[in-house]
Amino acid sequence: xxxxxxxxxxxxxxxxxxxxxxxxxxxxxxxxxxxxxxxxxxxxxxxxxxxxxxxxxxxxxxxxxxxxxxxxxxxxxxxxxxxxxxxxxxxxxxxxxxxxxxxxxxxxxxxxxxxxxxxxxxxxxxxxxxxxxxxxxxxxxxxxxxxxxxxxxxxxxxxxxxxxxxxxxxxxxxxxxxxxxxxxxxxxxxxxxxxxxxxxxxxxxxxxxxxxxxxxxxxxxxxxxxxxxxxxxxxxxxxxxx
Amino acid sequence: xxxxxxxxxxxxxxxxxxxxxxxxxxxxxxxxxxxxxxxxxxxxxxxxxxxxxxxxxxxxxxxxxxxxxxxxxxxxxxxxxxxxxxxxxxxxxxxxxxxxxxxxxxxxxxxxxxxxxxxxxxxxxxxxxxxxxxxxxxxxxxxxxxxxxxxxxxxxxxxxxxxxxxxxxxxxxxxxxxxxxxxxxxxxxxxxxxxxxxxxxxxxxxxxxxxxxxxxxxxxxxxxxxxxxxxxxxxxxxxxxxxxxxxxxxxxxxxxxxxxxxxxxxxxxxxxxxxxxxxxxxxxxxxxxxxxxxxxxxxxxxxxxxxxxxxxxxxxxxxxxxx
Numbered sequence: 184x185x186x187x188x189x190x191x192x193x194x195x196x197x198x199x200x201x202x203x204x205x206x207x208x209x210x211x212x213x214x215x216x217x218x219x220x221x222x223x224x225x226x227x228x229x230x231x232x233x234x235x236x237x238x239x240x241x242x243x244x245x246x247x248x249x250x251x252x253x254x255x256x257x258x259x260x261x262x263x264x265x266x267x268x269x270x271x272x273x274x275x276x277x278x279x280x281x282x283x284x285x286x287x288x289x290x291x292x293x294x295x296x297x298x299x300x301x302x303x304x305x306x307x308x309x310x311x312x313x314x315x316x317x318x319x320x321x322x323x324x325x326x327x328x329x330x331x332x333x334x335x336x337x338x339x340x341x342x343x344x345x346x347x348x349x350x351x352x353x354x355x356x357x358x359x360x361x362x363x364x365x366x367x368x369x370x371x372x373x374x375x376x377x378x379x380x381x382x383x384x385x386x387x388x389x390x391x392x393x394x395x396x397x398x399x400x401x402x403x404x405x406x407x408x409x410x411x412x413x414x415x416x417x418x419x420x421x422x423x424x425x
Numbered sequence: 426x427x428x429x430x431x432x433x434x435x436x437x438x439x440x441x442x443x444x445x446x447x448x449x450x451x452x453x454x455x456x457x458x459x460x461x462x463x464x465x466x467x468x469x470x471x472x473x474x475x476x477x478x479x480x481x482x483x484x485x486x487x488x489x490x491x492x493x494x495x496x497x498x499x500x501x502x503x504x505x506x507x508x509x510x511x512x513x514x515x516x517x518x519x520x521x522x523x524x525x526x527x528x529x530x531x532x533x534x535x536x537x538x539x540x541x542x543x544x545x546x547x548x549x550x551x552x553x554x555x556x557x558x559x560x561x562x563x564x565x566x567x568x569x570x571x572x573x574x575x576x577x578x579x580x581x582x583x584x585x586x587x588x589x590x591x592x593x594x595x596x597x598x599x600x601x602x603x604x605x606x607x608x609x610x611x612x613x614x615x616x617x618x619x620x621x622x623x624x625x626x627x628x629x630x631x632x633x634x635x636x637x638x639x640x641x642x643x644x645x646x647x648x649x650x651x652x653x654x655x656x657x658x659x660x661x662x663x664x665x666x667x668x669x670x671x672x673x674x675x676x677x678x679x680x681x682x683x684x685x686x687x688x689x690x691x692x693x694x695x696x697x698x699x700x701x702x703x704x705x706x707x708x709x710x711x712x713x714x715x716x717x718x719x720x721x722x723x724x725x726x727x728x729x730x731x732x733x734x735x736x737x738x739x740x741x742x743x744x745x746x747x748x
Binding site: 189211212215216218219220253254256257260261264267268270271273276279280282283284286287288291292295300303313315316318319320321322323324325326327329330331333334335337338354357358359361362363364365366367368369370372373375376377379380383 | 444446447448449452455466467470471473474481482483484485486487488489490491493494495497498499500501510515519527528530531532534535537538539540541542544545546599603604605606607610627628630631632634635636638639640643
C-alpha cells in the first residue's frame with residue numbers, strides 16, 4: 184500500500200531527518216504563510232519554492248519524482264476550482280489557486296517524508312498541541328492500516344458471494360447489507376480496542392504513552408529555521424518587487 | 426479480478442466531504458478560523474478526556490481508524506454510482522459529541538499530513554466545519570429526539586444535517602475568500618450536497634439499525650439532556666440556529682448579493698448612512714496611512730478580536746457544564 188512508501192522515506196538517516204521536528208514544523212508554517220499571503224506573481228513564486236523544495240528532497244535523499252507525483256493528490260480538488268475560475272473569466276486566479284495548493288502540499292510532504300509520524304506528533308506536543316488529541320491521532324495511524332485491511336477482506340468476501348455492484352436491481356437489500364457489514368466492522372473495531380486496552384494495561388499502561396524526550400534544540404536546528412524561513416520570504420519580496 | 430465496470434463503479438463515488446486545501450482561503454478567513462478552532466477543539470478534547478478517562482485513548486483512535494476504513498465499503502446509490510460514510514454523526518451517536526469532535530480532528534490532521542487531503546493552514550477551517558459544526562449539527566437532533574418515537578428520523582436528519590452544515594460552511598468560506606463560482610456551478614454543488622446529505626442519513630441509519638440488532642446499547646442517548654428543560658431549550662435553540670444558518674446560506678447562494686441588489690432597486694443604498702464608525706471599516710485600520718500596513722493591521726486586530734471572543738465563550742461554556 185502507498186502508506187509504506189511515506190513510512191520508508193521518513194526513516195532515512197540524512198541530516199534533514201535528524202533535525203528537530205519543531206524546527207521543521209516552524210519552517211513549514213512560515214513557508215506556508217509566505218505562500219498563502221502572496222498576491223503578486225504567485226505562479227513564479229510557487230515555481231521558485233517548488234525548486235527549493237525539490238532541492239530539499241534531494242538533500243534528504245527522497246525520490247523527487249515520487250514526491251512530486253504524491254503531492255499531485257491535491258490536484259483533482261484544486262484543478263476543479265481552477266477550471267471553474269478559468270470558465271468564470273479569471274484564469275490568473277485559477278492558476279494561482281492550483282499552484283498554491285500544489286506547492287503547499289509539497290511542503291507538507293517534505294516535512295512528513297523526513298520525519299516519522301510519532302516524532303512529528305511529539306514535536307507538536309512540545310509546541311503546545313493538546314496531548315490527548317495527539318495520542319488519539321497516534322493510535323488512529325497505528326490501527327488505520329489494520330482496520331482498512333479488515334474492510335478490504337470484508338469487501339473481498341462480499342464480492343466472493345456475488346455482492347457486486349453490477350446488478351441494478353435489489354439496491355435496497357444491498358444497501359442494507361453494506362450497512363450490516365459496516366456495523367460488524369464497527370463492533371469488531373470496538374472489541375479490538377478493548378483488547379488493545381487490556382493488553383496495554385497488562386504492560387503497565389497508565390493512560391499515557393511514555394516517550395523519550397526529544398533532543399535539545401541545537402545550533403544546527405536554529406540555522407535551519409533561519410535559512411528555511413528567510414529564503415521563502417526573501418523570494419516572496421524579490422518576486423513581488425520584480 | 427474485478428471487471429472494468431466494477432472498477433468504474435468503485436471510482437464513480439459521490440464525494441461527500443469537502444476538505445479545503447491550503448491556498449484557497451483568504452488570509453483573514455483561515456487565520457480567524459484557526460484561532461476559533463484552537464479553543465473549541467481544545468475544549469472538546471478536554472471534555473472528551475474527562476468523559477472517557479485517559480486510559481481509553483485506544484478506543485477513540487481505533488474508531489477513528491474505523492471511519493477511515495469505512496470509506497472502502499461502497500453503498501449503491503444508482504446505476505454506476507456509489508457513496509460512502511463520512512462518519513461524524515455516527516461517531517457522535519456512539520461516543521458523544523466531545524469525543525466525536527476529538528476523533529474527527531485527529532482524522533483531519535492525519536488526512537492533511539499523510540494523505541495530502543486538506544491543508545495545514547486550512548486545518549482550523551476544516552476542523553470548524555467538520556469536527557465542531559458538523560458533529561454538533563449531527564448530534565443535536567439525536568440528543569433531542571433519539572430516545573423516543575422519532576428515533577429513526579432523528580438519526581437520518583442528524584446525519585444528513587451534519588454533512589449539509591459542514592459542506593455549506595466550507596462553501597461559504599470559499600465564497601467569502603473570493604473563489605469565483607458561476608451560478609450553475611453553485612447550483613450544481615448545492616444539489617450534490619443535498620444528495621450527499623440524504624445519502625449520509627440513509628447510510629448512518631442503516632448502520633445504526635444493524636448495530637441495534639447485533640450490539641444493543643451502542644448508541645449513547647444523553648438522558649440528562651432529555652430530562653433537563655434548560656439544556657433541552659439550549660439544544661433546540663442551537664439546532665434552530667444551525668438550520669436557519671444553513672437555509673440562509675442556501676438562499677444566499679441562490680441569489681448572491683441579493684440584499685445589495687434589493688437596496689439598489691429600492692433606493693435605500695443612496696440614502697444609507699453609517700450609524701457607528703468602527704475602527705476596522707472595510708477591513709482597513711483607519712489610523713494607519715499605508716495601504717498594505719493598514720490592511721495587515723486590520724487583519725491582525727480582527728484575528729485578535731475573534732480569538733478573545735472565542736476564549737471568552739470557551740470559558741463560559743466550560744463553566745456551564747449542563748450541555
